[in-house]
Amino acid sequence: MTSTSVHRPGATGTRFSGPRHLISIRSTPLERLRHILAEARNFTPDQSLRGRTFATLFFEDSTRTRTSFIVAAQQRSATVIELSTASSSLNKGETMIDTAATLAALGVEAVAVRARQAGAAALIARCVPQLCVINAGDGRHEHPTQALADALTVAESFDRPTFDFQNLRVAIVGDIGASRVARSNIALLGSLGAQVTCAGPRTLVPESLASLGCKISWSMDETIADADVIIMLRIQFERYTTTNSTISSPREYRAHFGLTESRARQLNPDAIIMHPGPTNRGLEIDPAVADGALPGVPRSVIRDQVSNGVRVRAALLNDCLAES
Numbered sequence: 001m002t003s004t005s006v007h008r009p010g011a012t013g014t015r016f017s018g019p020r021h022l023i024s025i026r027s028t029p030l031e032r033l034r035h036i037l038a039e040a041r042n043f044t045p046d047q048s049l050r051g052r053t054f055a056t057l058f059f060e061d062s063t064r065t066r067t068s069f070i071v072a073a074q075q076r077s078a079t080v081i082e083l084s085t086a087s088s089s090l091n092k093g094e095t096m097i098d099t100a101a102t103l104a105a106l107g108v109e110a111v112a113v114r115a116r117q118a119g120a121a122a123l124i125a126r127c128v129p130q131l132c133v134i135n136a137g138d139g140r141h142e143h144p145t146q147a148l149a150d151a152l153t154v155a156e157s158f159d160r161p162t163f164d165f166q167n168l169r170v171a172i173v174g175d176i177g178a179s180r181v182a183r184s185n186i187a188l189l190g191s192l193g194a195q196v197t198c199a200g201p202r203t204l205v206p207e208s209l210a211s212l213g214c215k216i217s218w219s220m221d222e223t224i225a226d227a228d229v230i231i232m233l234r235i236q237f238e239r240y241t242t243t244n245s246t247i248s249s250p251r252e253y254r255a256h257f258g259l260t261e262s263r264a265r266q267l268n269p270d271a272i273i274m275h276p277g278p279t280n281r282g283l284e285i286d287p288a289v290a291d292g293a294l295p296g297v298p299r300s301v302i303r304d305q306v307s308n309g310v311r312v313r314a315a316l317l318n319d320c321l322a323e324s
């Protein structure tokens, strides 16, 4: 975070307290994260960002994150710019930094950045200090706003209004090694008191990931048996050169690490099933489990995660652009 004060184009005589980036859960004080969560819980649409300008700067595909940032900014009455990287001057060789600096020169005050490269959001924050930068997912590093949406979903599912997750057991299952969602969730849910265990095949869940602050297991069945929260993750095939280097076969992966209908029927009935999306139906999760269509099976809160994404991003945008 920087304390630089900047002038906002179009806001004559008004100064604000400088960029309050959100680059990672790990680098953000827990007190600030709790404040954003509390504000998200109470969110109702208002005009608090009328006259302020926000842009999405997505260098990698997205449905949920990009759209929920746009909806959130619109629900605060901000002016929203969606930079389409497919038709931008990036294709003429302009750099990510020059693109962000151009947006700042046009009056944009805050950007949500998604990129394939870990560290991209931090780099823009450092090189374009006029902008408040929100990391909307950078490579395998972090996806802090997804973790905030997930924490709000857990809090409301278990009636924990103060975000105290003591005695909650969280199982994260899948491609942990490639997952920025897992890294942010381990940091946030763990800081709020939950016990987090990550499970998956050894090729996707190396023992070294225990250094993130979670337990490691190579048995899905043992891990989910007494879990309160089961977060399923997809295999991020796009981050590997060959399918063979990650799993032996999709059928074998589903048999050992898929949340199948029969596995879901064995779970604690009070547990919740989560997935940040996009899902690979029939691979890491069966369609009826994802859709909550099986009677007596733990509740799927996957759609709540999406809706809560708007609330946490609306709270975050206010926090980032707060007037001094």
Ligand code: CP
Pocket (backbone or CB within 6 Å): 061, 062, 063, 064, 065, 066, 137, 143, 146, 276, 277, 278
């Ligand atoms: N969860 C998530 O980041 O989804 P998108 O890639 O669709 O934004």
